[in-house]
Structures are given as structure tokens and as C-alpha cells.
Amino acid sequence: MAATNVQHLINRFRERMTNKQSDVMVAWMLILPTGIILLLVILYPLVQTFLLSMTDASPKHGAVRNFVFLSNYLHYLSDPLFWETIRRTTYFTVLSVVLVLSLGLLAAVWINSKPPGWRFLQISLIIPWAVPTIVNGAIWRWIYNADYGALNGILYQFGLIDKYIPWLISPGRAMDLVIIADIWHMVPFAALIFQAALATHPTELIEAASIDGANSWQRFWFITIPLLRPVILVLLVIRTVEAFRVFDIIYIITRGGPAFGTVTISYLTYLETFRSLEFGRGAALSFLVSLFILAAALVYIRVLHTEDV
Numbered sequence: 001m002a003a004t005n006v007q008h009l010i011n012r013f014r015e016r017m018t019n020k021q022s023d024v025m026v027a028w029m030l031i032l033p034t035g036i037i038l039l040l041v042i043l044y045p046l047v048q049t050f051l052l053s054m055t056d057a058s059p060k061h062g063a064v065r066n067f068v069f070l071s072n073y074l075h076y077l078s079d080p081l082f083w084e085t086i087r088r089t090t091y092f093t094v095l096s097v098v099l100v101l102s103l104g105l106l107a108a109v110w111i112n113s114k115p116p117g118w119r120f121l122q123i124s125l126i127i128p129w130a131v132p133t134i135v136n137g138a139i140w141r142w143i144y145n146a147d148y149g150a151l152n153g154i155l156y157q158f159g160l161i162d163k164y165i166p167w168l169i170s171p172g173r174a175m176d177l178v179i180i181a182d183i184w185h186m187v188p189f190a191a192l193i194f195q196a197a198l199a200t201h202p203t204e205l206i207e208a209a210s211i212d213g214a215n216s217w218q219r220f221w222f223i224t225i226p227l228l229r230p231v232i233l234v235l236l237v238i239r240t241v242e243a244f245r246v247f248d249i250i251y252i253i254t255r256g257g258p259a260f261g262t263v264t265i266s267y268l269t270y271l272e273t274f275r276s277l278e279f280g281r282g283a284a285l286s287f288l289v290s291l292f293i294l295a296a297a298l299v300y301i302r303v304l305h306t307e308d309v
Contacts, residue, residue, distance in 0.1 A: 053284035059277050072284035089264040092179060093243040099183050100239055101232065104190025112198045129188035137252025140181035144168055171261020174254050178262055182249055190235055197231040237300045241293050265289050
């Protein structure tokens with residue numbers, strides 16, 4: 001009897017609510033726990049970091065924290081080293097994102113065409129991506145080693161060089177070599193995402209285009225790419241954020257050298273905070289990194305909205 005009364009009340013409550021009101025209530029109930037967690041995990045540390053960035057906090061000053069307002073931000077915005085680091089970080093981000101997405105797309109299209117041994121290739125893609133970034137950096141540091149590195153060994157065995165080359169002593173070349181290591185690690189991720197998307201595409205469009213006389217390039221450019229646009233934009237957001245805040249692989253391979261040639265914005269934050277022990281300035285720098293990443297994410301979101309994908 002009690003169960004019947006409860007069910008009757010539930011039915012009456014449902015009758016009084018429109019479907020839209022019911023959906024809104026359910027949506028808020030589902031979002032609320034995640035919203036609370038986001039406030040605790042993201043918003044609170046962000047506010048604390050911003051407040052810290054407005055001080056000169058440092059163990060050098062003892063427990064005293066002086067409020068310096070925007071002095072830390074003005075220090076970096078007027079520092080040529082900061083803007084050189086931004087230029088270097090942008091170079092890493094653009095090159096890494098473009099090559100990762102391009103090579104990942106080509107690998108996915110090739111595997112999706114099901115060449116001989118494509119199952120093995122599909123499984124093999126997981127291996128580089130599954131390797132932790134720290135291990136990946138250690139592997140490539142060994143490969144680039146000037147005395148016993150695999151790269152020098154292979155090139156010397158094939159007669160392409162007559163003596164071992166110290167690959168990591170040139171700032172520009174060191175950055176390019178770090179980018180290669182990052183690409184090797186992240187191309188499989190992009191390829192797997194692209195392949196999963198390609199597997200859901202209707203084959204009727206490709207077949208119809210073939211019947212109409214479209215060649216493989218035309219089918220790829222006018223059919224495959226438009227269908228992959230949402231996936232491309234999502235990968236752009238993910239890879240841009242990851243590449244712009246790159247730290248671990250640079251720390252393992254080059255330690256920011258040579259001559260600060262591979263110091264990115266995240267690595268500069270590490271140097272300011274844990275080497276120079278300038279916690280206030282480090283917090284300001286990390287907050288600037290967050291603003292740059294947020295700006296990039298907003299641009300991509302704007303593109304997603306305007307392109308209606």
C-alpha cells in the first residue's frame with residue numbers, strides 16, 4: 001500500500017512538470033557534483049595562485065609577504081627573455097601540432113585502407129603512445145647521446161657521417177630534436193582518434209564519388225576532410241594545450257639547454273619557482289600560461305561555433 005501511495009505521488013509530480021522542466025532538473029542534478037568538484041579542484045587553486053602572484057613571496061624573504069600588486073606581471077611583460085620564451089614555446093607548439101595532426105591523419109587513412117598487415121600496424125600504434133613521457137624522453141636522450149647514441153651509431157654504420165655528432169649542443173637543432181621526440185610520442189594518439197572517426201564514416205559517399213569520377217585526392221579533400229572537421233578541431237584544442245605547456249620531455253632531454261635554447265614558458269616557470277625560489281613571480285608566470293592557454297581554447301571554441309561543426 002505504501003509503495004502504491006509513493007508511486008501515485010511520483011506520477012502526480014510528473015504530471016505537474018513539463019518535459020522541459022523535468023529535463024532541466026535532471027540536467028542540473030547530473031551537473032552539480034561535477035561542478036562542485038571543478039570549483040574545488042580548479043577554481044580554488046586558480047584564485048590562490050592569482051593572490052600569490054600579487055605578492056613577493058619567497059623563502060629569501062622569510063615568512064614576510066609584501067603585496068606588490070601587478071609588479072610581477074609587469075616584470076615579465078617588459079622582460080625580453082619572457083617574450084623570447086613565448087616565441088620559442090609558440091614555435092614548439094605550432095610545429096608539433098601541425099606535424100602530429102598531419103602525420104596522424106596520414107597514418108589513419110593508410111591503415112583505414114587496410115594494407116597487408118594493417119591489424120598489426122593498428123596494434124603497434126599503441127606502443128609509442130603508451131610509453132610514459134618521462135620514459136620517452138629518456139629513450140630519446142639516449143638516442144641523441146654524442147658518445148654512444150643510437151642515431152650516431154646508425155648514421156656512422158651507413159657511412160652518412162664520418163664522426164659522431166653532438167646533436168644537442170646547438171640551441172636551434174636541440175629544439176627541433178625535442179619536437180621530433182614529442183611527435184613520435186603523440187602521432188599514434190592522433191592516428192587512433194582519426195581512425196576511430198574514419199571507421200564511422202558512411203562508405204556510400206566515397207563509392208558515389210568514385211562512380212562520379214573523383215580520384216583518391218578529390219575524395220580525400222572534399223569528403224574525408226569535411227567529415228573529419230569536428231575531430232580535427234578537438235585534437236587541435238587538446239594538442240595545443242599540451243604542447244604549449246610542455247615541460248617533462250624538455251626537462252629529461254635537454255634541461256632547457258643549450259644556452260636556454262629549449263626553455264619554454266612552463267620550463268621558465270619551473271626555473272623561477274623551484275630554482276630561483278621566487279614563488280610570487282612563479283605564480284604570476286603560471287597564471288600568464290593559463291591565460292595564454294585559455295585564449296587559445298576560446299579561439300578554437302569560437303571556430304567550432306562559427307563553423308557549425
